[in-house]
Amino acid sequence: NAGVMQNPRHLVRRRGQEARLRCSPMKGHSHVYWYRQLPEEGLKFMVYLQKENIIDESGMPKERFSAEFPKEGPSILRIQQVVRGDSAAYFCASSDMFGGDETQYFGPGTRLLVL
Amino acid sequence: RKEVEQDPGPFNVPEGATVAFNCTYSNSASQSFFWYRQDCRKEPKLLMSVYSSGNEDGRFTAQLNRASQYISLLIRDSKLSDSATYLCVVNLPRLNTGFQKLVFGTGTRLLVSP
Numbered sequence: 208n209a210g211v212m213q214n215p216r217h218l219v220r221r222r223g224q225e226a227r228l229r230c231s232p233m234k235g236h237s238h239v240y241w242y243r244q245l246p247e248e249g250l251k252f253m254v255y256l257q258k259e260n261i262i263d264e265s266g267m268p269k270e271r272f273s274a275e276f277p278k279e280g281p282s283i284l285r286i287q288q289v290v291r292g293d294s295a296a297y298f299c300a301s302s303d304m305f306g307g308d309e310t311q312y313f314g315p316g317t318r319l320l321v322l
Numbered sequence: 323r324k325e326v327e328q329d330p331g332p333f334n335v336p337e338g339a340t341v342a343f344n345c346t347y348s349n350s351a352s353q354s355f356f357w358y359r360q361d362c363r364k365e366p367k368l369l370m371s372v373y374s375s376g377n378e379d380g381r382f383t384a385q386l387n388r389a390s391q392y393i394s395l396l397i398r399d400s401k402l403s404d405s406a407t408y409l410c411v412v413n414l415p416r417l418n419t420g421f422q423k424l425v426f427g428t429g430t431r432l433l434v435s436p
Binding site: 240247248255265266296298309310311312313314315316 | 426
């Protein structure tokens with residue numbers, strides 16, 4: 208049973224380019240969460256999605272950031288016009304709330320470096 | 323005040339030692355509590371949930387004090403492989419969606435030496 212998968216694992220972008228981060232949840236999980244971890248800081252919640260719905264995006268910056276979880280395919284976190292401050296590790300987690308198990312399982316992360 | 327506060331450490335201990343980490347949280351509405359472990363440049367992994375009655379898993383014991391809004395993790399007989407950052411995690415119910423947002427502390431770093 209494959210765990211949460213994220214790709215790419217490392218991504219280098221120049222300022223102004225777009226970054227697309229992908230997350231495939233664990234098999235059978237329909238809830239996806241994105242977190243950002245800046246160097247020497249804790250993980251910060253960004254957005255929570257279910258299939259085709261954004262449930263909570265209270266941690267998402269209002270501009271340049273967007274997320275989706277389509278009916279088919281992985282969840283995508285998109286950062287437009289990246290700036291140096293976007294350099295961070297972006298972790299995706301998934302959960303299966305059926306049966307009451309809300310445990311979030313994390314993927315290996317995507318490390319974004321903006322030059 | 324931070325939502326979840328931890329001593330960043332590092333805690334340097336010899337193998338076999340007992341070490342305790344503490345964590346405080348600010349939101350009394352929090353209902354679920356966890357300790358996660360994060361190795362360098364890796365993803366967080368759930369170590370254990372924390373229950374009001376306290377719970378133990380092998381060498382690890384977690385305690386919760388709701389009145390003081392305080393969580394602890396005790397590691398007995400430390401192993402070299404316990405070296406990692408330990409993240410205190412608290413859920414924050416969001417009334418409009420029912421979604422319980424996880425709030426992470428910045429972590430306490432543990433270094434176990436031979």
